[in-house]
Amino acid sequence: MEDKNVENDITDEKKLDTVEVQVSKRDAILRDLASNLSSYHILKLRLSGSVFIGNYKLPGWSGEMPFYAFKCEKHGFVVNYPTGYEQRLICPFCVD
Ligand SMILES: [Zn+2]
Numbered sequence: 878m879e880d881k882n883v884e885n886d887i888t889d890e891k892k893l894d895t896v897e898v899q900v901s902k903r904d905a906i907l908r909d910l911a912s913n914l915s916s917y918h919i920l921k922l923r924l925s926g927s928v929f930i931g932n933y934k935l936p937g938w939s940g941e942m943p944f945y946a947f948k949c950e951k952h953g954f955v956v957n958y959p960t961g962y963e964q965r966l967i968c969p970f971c972v973d
């Protein structure tokens with residue numbers, strides 16, 4: 878059975894989402910975080926390349942991760958968590 882309710886609250890973990898729903902929710906949350914950066918965050922980001930904005934838990938995750946804002950040449954200010962064993966910050970909208 879498919880879960881057709883794609884507008885669940887992000888804190889609602891009772892329903893199991895498909896991977897596609899989780900990804901679209903994740904993207905919406907990341908866009909939201911990126912569009913709500915404070916001027917302090919943007920200043921720090923310009924000075925040091927990236928700035929820690931807080932710990933967040935995305936749909937489907939069991940725990941929180943540290944999130945950083947940084948600038949993508951293509952997408953402007955974006956937010957993501959460090960990935961891979963090198964813990965690099967990669968634009969979530971450049972990779973697929
Ligand atoms: Zn990008």
